[in-house]
Every structure is written in structure tokens, then in C-alpha cells.
Amino acid sequence: MFQDIEFANPQFFWLLLLLPVALAWYLFKRKQETASLKISSTQGFLTNQWLPKLKPVLFAMRILALASIILAMARPQTEDISTRTKTTKGIDIVMAIDVSSSMLARDLKPNRLSALKEVAADFIRKRPNDRIGLVVYAGESYTKTPITSDKSIVLSALREITYGQLNDGTAIGMGLATSVNRLKESKAISKVIILLTDGVNNSGFIEPQTAADLAVEFDIKTYTIGLGTNGNALSPIAYNADGSFRYGMRQVEIDEKLLEDIAEVTGGKYFRATDNEKLEAIYDEINKLEKTEIEEFKYYKYEEKFRPWVLLAGALLLLEWVFRNTVFRSFV
Template sequence: MTFSFASPWWLLLLLALPLQVWWHTRGTHFTNAVLRFPSATSLRQFRPSTRVRLRHVVLVLQILGELALILALARPRSGKVEQRVISEGVDIVLALDVSGSMQAFDMGNRERIDVAKEVTSQFIDSRSSDRLGMVVFAGQSYTQCPLTVDYGILKNLLAQVSIRMNETIPDGTAIGMALATATNRLRKSTAPSKVIVLLTDGSNNAGIIDPLTAAEAAAQLGIRVYAIAVGVTGRAPIRVRDPLFGERIEFMEDSINEDVLREIAAITGGRFFRATSQTALQEIYREIGMMEKTEVATLQIPRFAELTFVFFLIPLGLGLLIVGSLLRFTVFRTIP
């Protein structure tokens, strides 16, 4: 709680009150005597009357009245200054590849999909005031989570993402469809920055929309695409589950079309990244986070209310001045 005055300049009038007291006492001490006494003995027989002893009451009433009026004009108040944080967040759609090749375990002996989910979860934790959504894709694409600020729900839906989704959607890599679905989620966004983070380990081999056509549509809506290619170059080990012979390990060739991903990023004003390890992927997401910062401003809102007793100061001050004037011209009237 803070105490202040709405019109503090009126308090400068307080400087005149000591001068007024000085002037009054000066006039009292230097008034010439008008009665003569034959001796000091005769003078000692006289005692100051009650009227004389209370002669300063008029000054006191006048000073108090003026003080009350000055305080009323200064308008004392109490309250506090509230700070309100205003942020303009970024709308981000995370497009995650769940095709069968994401089972390759070439990132620290872990499957690509598991590393991608872990790093994506960390990226979600690093954001604030942003709306985040998620699109998953293989041979087709669909929205796993619409844009939301409830990061808890988003992370729960991220945890449900797995390669087994291919049991309900065909396998393959429909990059164009993924971009189109993500763009549709951002189509009506009014955020100052709209972003798609596309993570894939393959080339477009499914879907009816060409990736570059989808990129051009995103660019027209002011959407930037950060394209991330995951996986080592060359051959990568992958677990193959055979219903007859069980699980076995095979090696698959790198099928990422970097040229297309680079062009997608260039068309939309984004960037292309290549992640061959979990550390590299974490650094990429950190860099994206730095490029897509949330604008935050602090607005200070003063909330003050004038103190209740202020409304009684004006009648109190006027009353004291009137009483003082009446006493001056009646009880304490001086005769020249």
C-alpha cells in the first residue's frame, strides 16, 4: 500500500505557515505599551487574565484551518501501482513425422521418434504465452492437437504419438499434406508470428499435395517453416518385426531429400536444419526458440483512491477559520 498526493504542488503553501506564526509573534513582542505604572510594585499586583493567556487561540485556529484546506487541495490518497504483463505470443504448429523409418535407432542408440518426442517436449516447456499445436503425418496427415495454451494437454497428446499410428493411417511420408494441414491450422491466426516446425526423416512419397505448392500457400499467409531433417547420412539400423521370425535388425539407406526441405524453408522465409544426434536436435530447437521470441511488455497501472477523511477537511478548515475570525472580532478584539 502506497500513500501519495494527487495534487502535491498545493503542499508548497505549507511553507507560508511558519512565516505567519513568526509574523504574529513578532507583532506581539514589539507592540508599544500604552499604560504607565508609578512603580514595579504596582505592576506586580496585576495578573494576566484568561483572555490574555488564550490570546494565541485565534492563531492556532487559523493555522489549523489553513492546514486542513491545504491538505484537502493536495488530495491525499492511498493505493498501489499494479504491474500487468502484456505478451504477444507466437503461434507454432509442430509437424512430426511418424512414418515407419522413424524407428531407426541411429541417434545415440535410440529411435528417432523417441528422441524427437523428448526434444519436442523440452521445446514445449521452454515456451510461454504461445499457442502451440501438433500435426502428425505418415502416408496421410491429421491434427493431433489444435492450437492451445494448455501445454499439459499438448504434452499428453505428444506422449501418445507412436509409430503404431501407422495401423490406422497408411505408411509413407506425406510432407505436402503435413504442411497443408499445419497451414490450415494457422490460416485464421492473428498472431504477429506464425511458424511451422517440420520434422521428418524422409522424402515426400505420399499424399496429393506437392510440398513446394504447400510451402507457397504457407508463404502467402505469412507462415515461416523451419524444416528439420533427422537421422545420420548413409545407412541406419532399424528394427523389423516379423510375425514368423520375430524381431531382426536391418539397415536402410538415407532417403532424406534435403534440396526440397531447403527450398520449403527458403520459400517461407524459414531455415533448414540437419540433426544427426539428440544434442544437435536440442540445439536446433533452442535456436528456433531464440528466433521466435515472445514479445513481453510490462504495463504499470496506478490504482489509487482518495482517503475518506479528505471530504471532511474542507468544511473543517472553513469552520476553524470562521470560528477564529469570530473570536478575533469578539472575545479577543483589540481596542486601538
């Protein structure tokens, strides 16, 4: 009966303590309320033997009416809560991804590019309130997806990224500059680039330092990630006759000083990922560092349930008055 019911004024339930007092008083005074007559026999009287025994029903009806009134005073009600969220601080993010041949190295499983795509997809799913875009670069760069709030488009584009779409090389400056170009007109309060590479800048016509200065000018924070194990890694070194890659051990070379400088000058942070677990941990940390503020509004709708109890109390009191003045009139 009281499932999902709350009471606005539960303090009125203390009045229920008066009901046992009233019951005790009634039992104490009951004998004094009824006159007694001693006779030797009732054979000459035509009396209704069971009706006087029902007289306590009147008191019970009055007690139940009082209990109903107290329950109504406590204001039973149901509560319907609806929520609406408002993003008070949106973040625009561009993920700049190196797709050079070295990203096929197998020091991460199954290779660096595949491992990155898996971790990046999880990162995108955790940012439902932000706009995200993709930039890919190798010997040159281009925008794979402009910043958008449609995560299905971004995830689909991420899955399509493969090696061979661009000339080989590592144009870090070009990748960063293209990312800045995607964010420079953004009206978001916070603008972020996540730039990942596994090599050194050896291509392109824009120097990384120049691209970093552009990021500073447009107030764009850049997180940089150096990907690859320390030392040698199993990497593509030549082509087989059928066009597939021939793998061999190759020295891993990452310009960590450059990546540190880019992150420092733009207010970001540099990370080094040497395996799948560290790469995942890096994106988790960036996710925590760049939090979107969400304001939640709650709307409460109350439906009062005291009216049936008031009507029940009125009905009980009315019945008690009718019975007292009709059926039980001779005994009251």
C-alpha cells in the same frame, strides 16, 4: 496517513514556505499586540494566571488551518489502475511433428521424440495469445488437434503423441499438406507452420514441393527443422522377441536441401538441431521471430482526498473565531 496518496497539484506545497515567515512575524509583533501595565503588586486583583499564556493557541490554530488549505489545494488523491489487453495481431500456428521410428533415436536425450515434446510444450506455453494446432505424420498424416486457443487441449494432445500410431515412413509432403489444410481457412493476419523431421521424404502421395506451393498460395509461412546429429545415431534397427526395439548405430540422413527450399519458398527459415540445447534454442528463436502484437489499455480511477482537509481548516478557523470572541476576548 499518506500511504498510496498522490498529489495532483504538488506545486502548491511551495506556499508552505510562507508559514515560517508568518510565525517569525507573529513572534516579532507579539509584544506590541499586548498592552503592559506596571504596578507594585497584583494582590488586589483576581486574575487568571494561565489563560493569557494560552493565547498563542489561536495563532497555532490559524497556522494549522492555512497548512490544511494548502494541502487541500495540492489535491491529495488515490489512484486505481486497471488494465485490459487486446491482441491486435493474432497468429495461427500448426506444429507438424514427425513420429517415424527414427524419432526414437537416442542422440537427443532421452530420445528425439521425447526431447521434441518437452521443447514444444514450453513453446506452446509461451504463446498465450495465439491459436495452435498439431499435425503428426509418419508414412501418412492426420490432424491431432485443430488450431485452438485452449492450450490445455494442445498440451494434453502433445503428451499423447507416441510412435506406432501411424505406418512407419516419412511423408514430409503429407505432413505439410495436412498442416496447410488446417490453416487455409484461417482469418489470422499471420499463419505459420513449424515442420520438424529427421529423415527424407519416402512415403505419401503428395510431393513436398506441391505442398509448399499450396502454402505459398494461402500465404502460410513455414519454418523447417532438421533433427538429428551429423553422422551415426543410436537408433531402432530391429525388433526383439518381446516386441521391443533393438538399438544399433545407424546413419542419419536428412534432406536438408528439401527443407531449405520449403522454408525459402514460403518465406520461413530452416534450422538444424543436433542436440537438446540447439533444439530449444531454435524454438526460442521462432518464438522471437513470430511475435504477437498486444495493445494494452489502462484505465485510471481517482478518488479525491482533499475534502477532509478543507473541513479541518474550516473547523480550526471556526474554533479560532469562537475562542477569540469568548474565552480570550479580554486578552485579544
